[in-house]
Every structure is written in C-alpha cells, then in structure tokens.
Amino acid sequence: MEFRIQFPKQASLTYIDSYLSVVRKARELEDSKIILDCSNTLELSPLSICFLCGLLDLARDKNNQGVIILPRNKKAARTLQAVKLLARTPGRPRIKIEERMLQVRRIDSNNSTYVDDMLTALAHHLPISPEAKSSLIFILTELLTNTMDHSGEKSCYVCIGGWGRSKNIHAAFLDFGIGIPNRLRTRFGQYKEDTEALQAILKKRLTVREDRIGGMGYKLIQNILKANEGRLHIFSGFAKAFLNYEKREYKYKKAIEPFFGTCIDIQYRLDRKGFYETIPEISKEYF
Amino acid sequence: MLIDIPRVCGEDTISREAGKKIRNLILDNWSYKNIAIDFNNKLIGSVSFFDEALALLIKKGNKKLDEIIKKIRLINLRKEDKDLVNYVFASRVKEAETAQNKKGQVKVANF
Numbered sequence: 001m002e003f004r005i006q007f008p009k010q011a012s013l014t015y016i017d018s019y020l021s022v023v024r025k026a027r028e029l030e031d032s033k034i035i036l037d038c039s040n041t042l043e044l045s046p047l048s049i050c051f052l053c054g055l056l057d058l059a060r061d062k063n064n065q066g067v068i069i070l071p072r073n074k075k076a077a078r079t080l081q082a083v084k085l086l087a088r089t090p091g092r093p094r095i096k097i098e099e100r101m102l103q104v105r106r107i108d109s110n111n112s113t114y115v116d117d118m119l120t121a122l123a124h125h126l127p128i129s130p131e132a133k134s135s136l137i138f139i140l141t142e143l144l145t146n147t148m149d150h151s152g153e154k155s156c157y158v159c160i161g162g163w164g165r166s167k168n169i170h171a172a173f174l175d176f177g178i179g180i181p182n183r184l185r186t187r188f189g190q191y192k193e194d195t196e197a198l199q200a201i202l203k204k205r206l207t208v209r210e211d212r213i214g215g216m217g218y219k220l221i222q223n224i225l226k227a228n229e230g231r232l233h234i235f236s237g238f239a240k241a242f243l244n245y246e247k248r249e250y251k252y253k254k255a256i257e258p259f260f261g262t263c264i265d266i267q268y269r270l271d272r273k274g275f276y277e278t279i280p281e282i283s284k285e286y287f
Numbered sequence: 288m289l290i291d292i293p294r295v296c297g298e299d300t301i302s303r304e305a306g307k308k309i310r311n312l313i314l315d316n317w318s319y320k321n322i323a324i325d326f327n328n329k330l331i332g333s334v335s336f337f338d339e340a341l342a343l344l345i346k347k348g349n350k351k352l353d354e355i356i357k358k359i360r361l362i363n364l365r366k367e368d369k370d371l372v373n374y375v376f377a378s379r380v381k382e383a384e385t386a387q388n389k390k391g392q393v394k395v396a397n398f
C-alpha cells in the first residue's frame with residue numbers, strides 16, 4: 001500500500017493540525033510506503049523539520065518505507081537533502097544537518113551537551129550573545145528533561161534555527177510519547193480536560209511526581225519567554241496552547257483529535273531581554 | 288569529601304533522578320566538615336537537577352541555608368550554571384519564607 005502525504009507550502013504554525021494528523025496516520029500504517037511529498041514546499045521551519053525526521057523514524061519503526069520527495073525550491077531542497085539521506089542510513093543514527101542556520105538532532109539521553117553543541121554551531125552565523133545562549137540552554141534542557149522523565153519515550157527531536165534577517169530564534173521540540181500523562185488527571189480529578197491540565201501545569205506548577213515537588217522548569221521557561229516577549233506553543237493530547245508574550249495573548253484550545261506525544265514550538269527574540277536581565281533572584285549570590 | 292558529578296551521574300546530568308542521587312550522597316556525607324562538588328566544567332543547564340540536588344536540601348533534607356552555604360563548595364562550575372544555582376536557591380528560599388509568613392499569619396489569626 002502507498003500513502004502520500006502532501007507537505008504544506010509554508011512553514012507557518014497554521015499547518016500544525018495537518019502535521020499532527022499525518023503522525024496519527026503514520027502510526028496506523030504497517031508494511032507500506034509512506035511518501036512525504038514536499039514538492040510544493042517553499043520554506044522549512046524547525047517544526048516541519050522535526051516532523052519530517054520523526055515521521056521517517058516512525059515509518060521505519062512500523063516496517064514502512066519512508067520516502068521524501070524533495071521541494072522544487074532549491075534552498076528548501078538543499079536543507080531537506082540531509083534529512084533524506086537518513087532514510088537510507090541503517091540503524092538509528094543521530095540526526096545532524098549542517099545547514100548554515102539550522103541545527104537538528106535526535107536526542108536519546110538526558111544530556112544538555114547536544115543543545116549546547118547546536119547553539120554553538122548556530123552562534124557562528126547568528127548574533128547569539130552568551131546571555132541569549134544561556135537562556136536558550138535553560139529552556140531547551142528543561143524541555144529535554146521533561147521528555148525523558150515523563151513522555152515514556154526516551155527520545156525526541158530538537159531543531160533550532162534562524163531565518164534570513166529575522167532577529168528571532170525558532171526552536172521546535174517533538175516527541176511521540178504519551179503526551180499529558182493520565183496520572184495527572186487521576187491524581188487531580190478537577191482537571192478533566194487536557195486543556196485544563198495544561199493550563200494548571202503552566203500556571204499552578206502541577207506535576208505528576210509523587211512528592212508533588214517540581215514544576216520549576218515550566219516556571220523558568222515562562223519567566224524567560226515573558227521577559228523576552230517571545231512565544232510558546234504547546235500541542236499535547238487534546239490540548240493546544242498559544243502563548244504570545246509580546247501581545248499578552250494566552251489562548252488554550254481543545255483539539256478535535258488527540259496527539260499522542262508533545263510538540264513544542266518556541267520563538268526567542270535575540271534583540272530582547274532574557275534570563276539575566278529579568279530575574280531578580282539571581283542578584284543574590286549564594287554560591 | 289569530594290563528589291565528582293560526571294563520575295557519579297554518568298551521561299545523565301540534567302534529570303531530577305540524577306539530582307536526587309547527588310542530594311542523597313550529600314546527606315550521607317553530611318558529617319564531613321566540607322563537601323566539594325566538582326562539575327568538571329560540564330554544562331548542566333537544568334533547573335530540575337540543581338533544584339533536586341541542592342535547593343531541596345532545605346525542604347527535604349531539613350538543612351539550614353547558612354549550613355548548606357558553609358559546607359558545600361561548587362567547583363569547576365560554569366558561569367551560566369552558577370547563575371542557575373543561585374536562581375534556584377533564591378526561588379526555594381523565597382518559597383520557604385512565604386510559607387513561614389503564612390504560618391505566622393494563621394497563628395496570629397488563631398490567637
């Protein structure tokens with residue numbers, strides 16, 4: 001059986017639902033040929049790269065053959081060529097695309113070195129100050145720990161990049177784990193819907209840990225992005241969160257179909273404040 | 288007493304699990320006058336790790352802040368990690384103070 005997936009022209013977040021539904025479909029297929037058709041794709045984002053990498057692995061897991069049709073657009077094609085090579089590589093290699101302003105890795109362990117490597121490589125071409133780099137390391141390491149600790153899937157895809165003259169860094173984080181854990185709803189019965197649970201995770205530092213100590217990671221991530229006037233988008237289970245700290249718009253929506261996994265998209269502004277300029281606590285030195 | 292982070296934690300130096308390992312090691316060796324924690328300049332970057340390893344010595348290890356600062360020395364710690372440790376500590380100290388103030392208010396109200 002052959003299954004063709006048409007990738008959208010633009011890399012905008014508007015297409016997130018089509019990416020999520022593609023993952024659902026890819027999970028159902030076995031012993032098939034999955035064609036990821038990017039022929040009309042004009043631009044790529046960390047989000048679309050993460051999905052492409054993830055879909056290739058998903059296809060392989062279910063004994064499917066994953067094929068990428070390269071974009072007609074030359075620039076987009078060059079970026080994707082590196083991803084396409086992976087389909088022919090036996091085993092499960094670590095993904096690394098040496099594109100000038102784009103870095104992507106499949107991370108299988110609890111280690112911040114990968115994130116550090118990616119940002120160091122990007123800093124050769126983008127104006128990432130040491131302070132901005134630290135802020136991004138703190139955000140991405142926390143997301144990595146969350147995935148490894150709670151998703152049930154010990155691997156994730158991380159893609160970080162900057163585009164053209166944009167003063168923003170975009171980062172995407174994708175795992176195909178359990179999404180919002182059921183344990184959260186059994187322990188805290190008041191949060192019946194995923195959207196309510198996600199709001200509580202972000203606002204009330206809700207955690208699945210037995211001792212109920214935690215939730216510091218998302219607090220720090222939000223503090224940094226708030227100060228940075230950046231953006232945070234989360235898609236997990238039935239929940240979708242669109243947090244735009246510049247416009248102070250915080251929207252939570254219920255998805256029509258669930259996504260088993262977690263997808264996070266971040267926008268960090270290189271010309272704005274980050275961790276250091278905004279968190280008063282660090283003015284006190286204990287160590 | 289020296290705790291070598293890469294040696295004790297191996298590859299995982301960011302999770303709460305790894306942090307807990309370090310906290311337990313610190314508590315097991317609390318009788319030593321000084322405890323040095325050597326990070327070997329390895330990047331940690333994880334608020335979860337630092338919270339579990341060090342800041343929770345107050346809340347879960349029942350140790351006093353000045354005791355901790357006096358006894359523990361963080362060596363070969365990268366600048367960004369040092370800032371993160373201070374942030375985590377400040378957050379937990381603030382939290383403890385708020386909880387204590389609330390307790391005090393309840394007592395006053397009861398009185």
